[in-house]
Amino acid sequence: MKPILTIQILLIFILFGCVNNDEFTESIFIDTEELNTDSPTYEFDIWLNNNFLKPYNLSFKYKMEDVGSDMYYNLVPSSIEKSKQLAQLTKFLWFDVYAKMVDEEFLKKYGPRIIHLIGSPAYSPNSGTMKLGTAEGGIKITLFNCNSLDYSNISMLNEYFFKTMHHEFAHILHQTKMYPKEYEQISAGDYSPMGWQYISSNDAARLGFVSSYSASEAQEDFVEMIANYLVKNDSDWNNILDSAGDEGREKITKKLEICSSWMNEKWGIDIQQMRNEINKRQLQINKDFFDPNL
Numbered sequence: 001m002k003p004i005l006t007i008q009i010l011l012i013f014i015l016f017g018c019v020n021n022d023e024f025t026e027s028i029f030i031d032t033e034e035l036n037t038d039s040p041t042y043e044f045d046i047w048l049n050n051n052f053l054k055p056y057n058l059s060f061k062y063k064m065e066d067v068g069s070d071m072y073y074n075l076v077p078s079s080i081e082k083s084k085q086l087a088q089l090t091k092f093l094w095f096d097v098y099a100k101m102v103d104e105e106f107l108k109k110y111g112p113r114i115i116h117l118i119g120s121p122a123y124s125p126n127s128g129t130m131k132l133g134t135a136e137g138g139i140k141i142t143l144f145n146c147n148s149l150d151y152s153n154i155s156m157l158n159e160y161f162f163k164t165m166h167h168e169f170a171h172i173l174h175q176t177k178m179y180p181k182e183y184e185q186i187s188a189g190d191y192s193p194m195g196w197q198y199i200s201s202n203d204a205a206r207l208g209f210v211s212s213y214s215a216s217e218a219q220e221d222f223v224e225m226i227a228n229y230l231v232k233n234d235s236d237w238n239n240i241l242d243s244a245g246d247e248g249r250e251k252i253t254k255k256l257e258i259c260s261s262w263m264n265e266k267w268g269i270d271i272q273q274m275r276n277e278i279n280k281r282q283l284q285i286n287k288d289f290f291d292p293n294l
């Protein structure tokens with residue numbers, strides 16, 4: 001957890017039966033508004049169409065829609081500058097990685113249909129928690145706090161955005177092809193659906209969890225393992241193992257082995273290679289990475 005955050009970060013995923021059986025079709029957004037050539041965002045909108053809508057049937061929504069967001073929270077839209085950055089980063093660090101390491105069809109078939117950006121965090125006044133993202137049925141992913149995006153801070157990018165994306169995507173995959181039941185035995189008895197937010201990262205590691213949220217239930221544990229392993233560099237991953245102690249480390253290692261075999265056998269994905277690719281790309285993010293013409 002970042003020290004600047006004085007409240008617990010709550011990662012809530014709202015799942016409504018997550019299996020995404022939506023076969024790729026020409027476009028499910030055929031009725032979306034025609035692009036306006038006079039609009040100051042015209043170039044960006046074209047880019048989104050060419051990079052997400054056409055190839056992946058994905059509507060990348062950066063203009064906040066009240067009907068598509070939770071009215072419970074006080075939310076502001078994502079700025080155009082941050083939206084452009086996050087769109088390019090999403091393509092480079094997620095979609096292009098799968099296209100290269102698996103094939104282009106993979107995210108066409110299993111990826112989300114909507115990514116919705118929100119500028120502000122979603123604080124819950126009652127629980128004192130902050131929501132990083134939500135995912136609804138594997139179809140729509142909402143990302144909060146986009147106006148805080150700092151491309152020079154990879155840890156922050158991972159914590160707020162990319163871990164969330166890989167987390168949700170791993171849900172879609174395990175709901176399509178189940179992981180081995182033996183995974184759930186490793187930490188059986190240590191899951192705390194109601195109390196996980198009171199478990200510190202260090203205590204979680206000692207119990208064999210890579211994050212506090214992993215301790216909420218086995219499915220969350222499974223996807224947190226994959227998401228954290230994919231986005232964290234060696235140094236950050238080793239920090240978790242170091243704080244885990246012998247017992248925690250043994251559990252984390254065993255869980256990772258199961259995740260790794262499952263990814264390989266069920267999906268033909270070498271998790272180590274994919275992680276190397278993501279780590280390599282993360283190091284290429286700097287001010288020159290972004291297209292100045294968007």
Ligand SMILES: [Zn+2]
Nearest residue numbers: 013171220223
């Ligand atoms: Zn989840």
